[in-house]
Amino acid sequence: MSKSKEAARLSAKASRSVMTAEERAAKSAAILGRLLGSEEYRKCRRVMVYVSKPEEVDTLGFITAALRDGKEVVVPKVEKGTAALIPCLIGSLSELSKGEFSVLEPKEAMSVDGKSIDLFVIPGIAFDEKGNRIGYGRGYWDRFLASVGKGHIVGLAFENQVFREVDKSSHDVPVSAIVTEKRVILC
Numbered sequence: 001m002s003k004s005k006e007a008a009r010l011s012a013k014a015s016r017s018v019m020t021a022e023e024r025a026a027k028s029a030a031i032l033g034r035l036l037g038s039e040e041y042r043k044c045r046r047v048m049v050y051v052s053k054p055e056e057v058d059t060l061g062f063i064t065a066a067l068r069d070g071k072e073v074v075v076p077k078v079e080k081g082t083a084a085l086i087p088c089l090i091g092s093l094s095e096l097s098k099g100e101f102s103v104l105e106p107k108e109a110m111s112v113d114g115k116s117i118d119l120f121v122i123p124g125i126a127f128d129e130k131g132n133r134i135g136y137g138r139g140y141w142d143r144f145l146a147s148v149g150k151g152h153i154v155g156l157a158f159e160n161q162v163f164r165e166v167d168k169s170s171h172d173v174p175v176s177a178i179v180t181e182k183r184v185i186l187c
Contacts, residue, residue, distance in 0.1 A: 005134050008126035008166045012134075015160040016055050027158055028058040030181040035121065036065055038184065040152045040177070044118035048074040048087055051096060051104040056123055057156040063093060074112055077105045078140065085144040087114050114148040122175065124155045128166045131155075131174035131187025145173040152176050159183075 019027070035041055047066055052059040066073050067090075076085040078100035088106040090096065099105030122141050126134040133155055135141055145153060155175040159182050168174075178185040 005137075005167050005169075008134050008163055009137070011163075012126040012161040013055075016158060019158070024055075024158075025058065027181040029061070031057050031156055031158075031179050032059075032062045032065070034179050034184055035062060035154065035156070038154075038177075038179075040119055040154065041066075044071065044152075046072040046074060046112070046117050047119040047121060048076070048114075048117045049121040050123045051075050052123070053103060057158065059121065059156070060093060062121070063090075067092065072112075074117060075104075075106060076140070076144070077109050077111075078103075083138060083140060083143070085140050086111050087117065087144075088112070114144065115150065117148065117151050120145065120148075120151050120153045122153060122155055124157060124175075125161065126166050127155050127157050127162050127175065127178050127185075128164060129162065129178075129185050129187070130165070131176065131178070132166050132168040132172065133175055134166055139171065142171055142173045146171070154179060 049059050074087045074089050077088045079086050089110045089112050090106055095106055096104040097107045124133040124135055153175045155178045157180055159180040
């Protein structure tokens with residue numbers, strides 16, 4: 001039986017919200033360790049990664065590690081009024097400030113061609129083992145990924161955000177893999 005999008009969103013949000021800050025930090029560290037050890041990460045030259053909100057898998061350590069490893073790091077900036085993600089190259093976390101939806105974004109937008117990105121690390125509220133993803137309902141990432149048309153797409157999630165099956169829409173872009181604190185799911 002599949003979970004409807006809204007039921008999966010509510011269930012995953014509820015399970016995420018009961019985690020303590022310490023649990024979230026420990027699980028995030030395990031997830032990022034798996035991601036940093038992956039072949040896709042080792043092979044990529046340019047990686048686009050979301051900047052996490054407090055309740056999500058923390059990506060700030062990943063951004064720092066990727067920069068230290070000599071990767072070109074791209075983070076999204078929401079273009080106001082168009083609901084578009086602009087992929088922006090950054091050189092350090094100090095280049096970020098609170099933007100749309102109180103998410104850290106580049107202060108200055110040095111955009112890059114989305115087709116030049118090798119690896120996409122994206123958020124989600126719920127996933128299933130086939131790679132279907134439920135986001136926050138605005139479709140920013142789905143539209144962006146559909147326009148780019150290539151690259152390895154990895155979703156980061158706590159294990160309790162992964163369901164056997166979730167509903168999907170025709171415009172949803174699936175992920176290639178999901179990394180949790182317990183496993184890597186190849187989709």
